[in-house]
Amino acid sequence: xxxxxxxxxxxxxxxxxxxxxxxxxxxxxxxxxxxxxxxxxxxxxxxxxxxxxxxxxxxxxxxxxxxxxxxxxxxxxxxxxxxxxxxxxxxxxxxxxxxxxxxxxxxxxxxxxxxxxxxxxxxx
Numbered sequence: 001x002x003x004x005x006x007x008x009x010x011x012x013x014x015x016x017x018x019x020x021x022x023x024x025x026x027x028x029x030x031x032x033x034x035x036x037x038x039x040x041x042x043x044x045x046x047x048x049x050x051x052x053x054x055x056x057x058x059x060x061x062x063x064x065x066x067x068x069x070x071x072x073x074x075x076x077x078x079x080x081x082x083x084x085x086x087x088x089x090x091x092x093x094x095x096x097x098x099x100x101x102x103x104x105x106x107x108x109x110x111x112x113x114x115x116x117x118x119x120x121x122x123x124x
Contacts, residue, residue, distance in 0.1 A: 031084040033118030041112040088113040
């Protein structure tokens with residue numbers, strides 16, 4: 001694992017252990033995104049059409065994996081270490097990472113990706 005990977009893993013572990021601030025604030029500090037805007041973006045992009053996502057109305061599909069506790073997972077999409085940067089990359093370009101996966105390229109912007117990651121990092 002690279003030095004940056006270790007640092008990201010330690011930051012994620014520290015955020016997961018509790019400490020100061022709310023889960024929302026910890027996710028915002030770790031990712032640089034806004035969880036509330038991420039929740040809204042998840043609705044706009046229709047993520048709940050494929051995933052079960054806690055806190056998102058009618059997001060109870062079973063095509064893709066459920067996203068509960070995604071902040072606690074070590075691997076994303078079977079390929080990437082779970083870091084905010086890798087999660088944003090997966091959200092924006094899943095077909096570039098794994099062309100055989102079913103997740104489509106949705107044209108997610110950089111800002112929306114960071115905000116979606118912030119929301120998903122509240123799901124521990």
